[in-house]
């Protein structure tokens with residue numbers, strides 16, 4: 001348990017809705033930030049007087065910024081100064097930018113705050129210096145890559161040595177981890193949104209997720225940090241599998257998303273003991289596109305299966321050494337064998353020649369299956385097939401004749417997005433096939449699985465593969481068996497809630 005606070009930031013364009021959000025926020029938060037700059041001027045007095053009449057059970061933090069400071073309103077400098085001068089002492093305090101910091105003499109607590117919504121300024125230390133007349137300092141800057149977050153994160157150490165309270169925020173997807181780990185490393189508070197879609201800043205996480213998924217207040221400096229490294233990572237479901245597993249196994253660990261644009265720089269500046277600039281206590285990584293192959297050069301050792309596949313999706317950090325594994329092959333084959341049975345000599349047509357296909361082909365070959373890789377670009381299919389000792393063929397739109405026992409779709413067809421309603425094959429074209437396996441992870445059936453159902457062919461979606469590969473990762477990282485039932489429950493709850 002750490003001493004940090006969760007502060008829900010609420011924003012609405014009507015006074016009534018703002019009060020309703022404060023009421024909901026006080027149930028989850030330690031503090032509530034009221035963004036008065038979201039209100040049109042006509043609603044401002046109504047909101048202030050409703051708050052004055054209400055008996056709100058949490059400390060209220062007032063904020064009233066100009067548009068260039070991230071506010072949504074149109075308050076001029078003199079209006080904003082007047083707002084702060086008149087603000088009642090019912091508020092715990094205010095978040096004040098430098099231009100209005102002196103305006104309020106009545107506030108009990110003042111947070112001196114700085115925002116940059118486009119980048120991380122080079123002179124972040126000078127900014128800290130300028131604000132250090134205040135006991136509480138907030139510096140929020142926009143990060144595009146994980147290494148952009150280093151300088152703002154290092155302010156935590158500086159604040160500690162100078163006996164200041166700091167709220168360091170790296171906005172954007174790349175900085176999400178700072179919002180999760182901040183309070184464990186001494187940040188005064190972390191901001192949260194009341195609901196998904198109601199974020200008041202880029203990268204904000206809902207209070208429910210901070211509390212239930214990431215358990216931010218239970219984390220400390222000894223917490224082992226795991227994360228998915230890749231680009232993009234914003235849609236990753238892994239936090240919703242691994243965090244509940246860590247919680248139910250009683251392991252002091254957290255799983256976050258890590259948006260990495262340059263793998264070499266990330267490993268050098270944030271991971272390797274000899275060169276890193278921050279101490280985050282990394283325990284391991286799940287590796288996703290586009291780094292499953294390029295991570296290999298950074299490893300101290302690689303598991304023989306991962307080496308044969310030529311791709312690593314899991315890194316375990318042991319005594320500072322990076323050990324690489326591939327759990328995709330295991331994740332793919334385990335549910336297939338459970339449903340189809342023995343794969344010896346089974347004819348398998350696998351569509352797609354990307355990273356997932358590579359692990360699947362390896363696992364199928366290992367089981368004695370007779371595999372053919374199909375791809376639009378025959379050279380990609382040929383390269384993969386040659387490396388792993390299977391056959392390759394051109395995927396065309398006219399030749400729809402399938403002479404195979406199992407169809408594996410390892411393409412993005414059917415995934416959320418432009419290909420969502422597409423299918424590789426229709427029910428008629430699947431005639432004669434015994435089993436269909438679509439790797440796309442969806443809580444509802446993909447079009448290909450619907451076609452298989454129509455044709456009366458047993459089929460499997462990508463969720464079971466995701467779970468099985470995740471369970472194996474959990475075992476590698478913790479030495480404990482994962483509770484796949486709990487993982488499945490949390491994953492499905494997340495997926496269906498987000499539809």
Ligand code: NAP
Nearest residue numbers: 352353354355356357376377410411412439440462465466
């Ligand atoms: P990838 O490396 O990008 O490979 C995708 C492959 O699909 C490439 O060969 C690509 O061919 C081909 N492709 C793309 N669009 C196509 C289209 N419209 N028609 C035919 N072929 C097409 O991706 P990946 O990592 O292998 O992932 C492939 C799929 O597996 C994705 O849906 C992913 O979500 C899923 N997956 C699921 C799990 C799980 O645990 N369930 C794990 C990993 C992956 P070109 O090179 O010609 O574009």
